[in-house]
Amino acid sequence: MNKIGFDNDCYVKLQSQHIRERIAQFGGKLYLEFGGKLFDDYHASRVLPGFKPDSKLSMLHELKDEAEIIIVVNAGDIEKNKVRGDLGITYDLDVLRLIDAFRGIDLFVGSVVLTRYAEQPAAIQFEQRLKTLGVKVYRHYPIDGYPSNIPLIVSEKGFGKNQYIETSRQLVVITAPGPGSGKMATCLSQLYHEHIRGIKAGYAKFETFPIWNIPLNHPVNLAYEAATADLNDVNMIDPFHLAAYGETTVNYNRDVEIFPVLKATFEQIYGSCPYESPTDMGVNMAGKAIIDDKVCCDAANQEIIRRYYRTLCDQKQGMATEETVYKLDLLMKKAGLSEKDRPVISAAEGIAFINKSPAAAIELHDGYVVTGKTSDLLGACSAMLLNALKRLAGIADDVKLLSPEVLEPIQNLKVGPLGNHNPRLHVEEILLALAVCAATDEKAKNALDQLPKLQNCEMHSSVILSQVDDKVLKKLGIQLTCTPEYQTQKLYHA
DSSP: OOOOOBOHHHHHHHHHHHHHHHHHHHOSEEEEEEOSOSSOOHHHHHHSTTOOTTHHHHHHHTTTTTEEEEEEEEHHHHHTTOEETTTTEEHHHHHHHHHHHHHHTTOEEEEEEEETOSOOHHHHHHHHHHHHTTOOEEEOOOOTTTTTOHHHHTSTTTGGGSOOOOOOSSEEEEEOSSTTSOHHHHHHHHHHHHHHTTOOEEEEEEOOSSOTTSOTTOHHHHHHHHHTGGGTOOEEEOHHHHHHHSOOOEEEHHHHHHHHHHHHHHHHHHSSOSOSSHHHHEEOOGGGGBOOHHHHHHHHHHHHHHHHHHHHHHHHTTOSOHHHHHHHHHHHHHTTOOGGGSHHHHHHHHHHHHHTSOEEEEEOTTSOEEEEEOOSSBOHHHHHHHHHHHHHHTOOTTOOSSOHHHHHHHHHHHHTTTOOSOOSBOHHHHHHHHHHHHTTOHHHHHHHTTGGGGTTOEEEESSOOOHHHHHHHHHTTOEEEEOSOOSSSOSOOO
């Protein structure tokens, strides 16, 4: 059974209360930066069991008549086709997905901002696509010396060269497909432009990680570093907060680096800054909603290991640098973790060693580890999935849910008319076959009904999976890692 370590209702109540207080503090117009994912924060739900991925959205929905959303995306990320890891889609496609999702629940999306715009061909193409779809688009440009050259940044040649974003509501929510998109810089640029136009505006940050009131090297905070390793984010003690209040709090390097800019911007606009530290400017009550620290620590440790293995696989596929791998290796050591802390790794690799072929293992919520090996009919993940469903349904291991008579025609279709070289059935194909059999076979139906119980189960494959299997397992909510090895020695892997 899933263990809960986080009180989501408590979090929503506390966070909503503090957001309302922050809006009242400025009284006029508030730019509210949403750190982390706004619509579906799966990272938070993994490291804080009990956190609902849409909890931020639930709070925002209460203010829908007063709020508008601006989505910012780094033009450089569009150019290099950066992929959102939890969904497997590029950032530009995620912008479109987010617009549809927000509109689907009656939240107003005012515009999209392309940050660090430098006439990247892919960014230009995406801008034209958005305009064709009737979405307003603005450009924000790189600023030399950012974030340290404050006199230049807060000037006509700095924020002044950015396009002014036209907004129509008091609460302007700034969000993005992922970290490093330029949310805070967009907020500060708008404060500068609003001041020029005689409009009073404030800024606050809806933050989740790092959590300021738990230890610097707490696994939950280390998991945040692991999630942003490619951005070189580092958790650190907030020196401004320590100097102002004598209190030790945790923040991260980018907020600490940008704070002098924010402070200087406020001082230029108002003559003084309402915040003494980056911690002050954040609205983050997540730490007060942790109800079982051990559960959250265990979940965060698994996330660190998953991020490590995911990055090793990305490096194997040419999508991660050696520096990122090195940083994650250091985080593993700092957290005192190894592959032994993830039982499914040794289980999968043990079966693979014995059979000299790919294997997979999944740990069910009762702690039982189910394995699967490669056969003539099934890939290792498909075999593992069927074995797990039988275990959950109380079906004997020697019972065949799908007979060769059902599977062989599918194989023949794959290698015949469809022209595939691999006859073994993928996870999706097995599930479709099981669904067909469930119409007439009570055991198959019982097994199929167990699928929701696989959500948040830990799994490992002894080889890098195909995109087909990877996507289906993500849809099932299974927490996957892979050994950074291909099944074959081919150079091209579809």
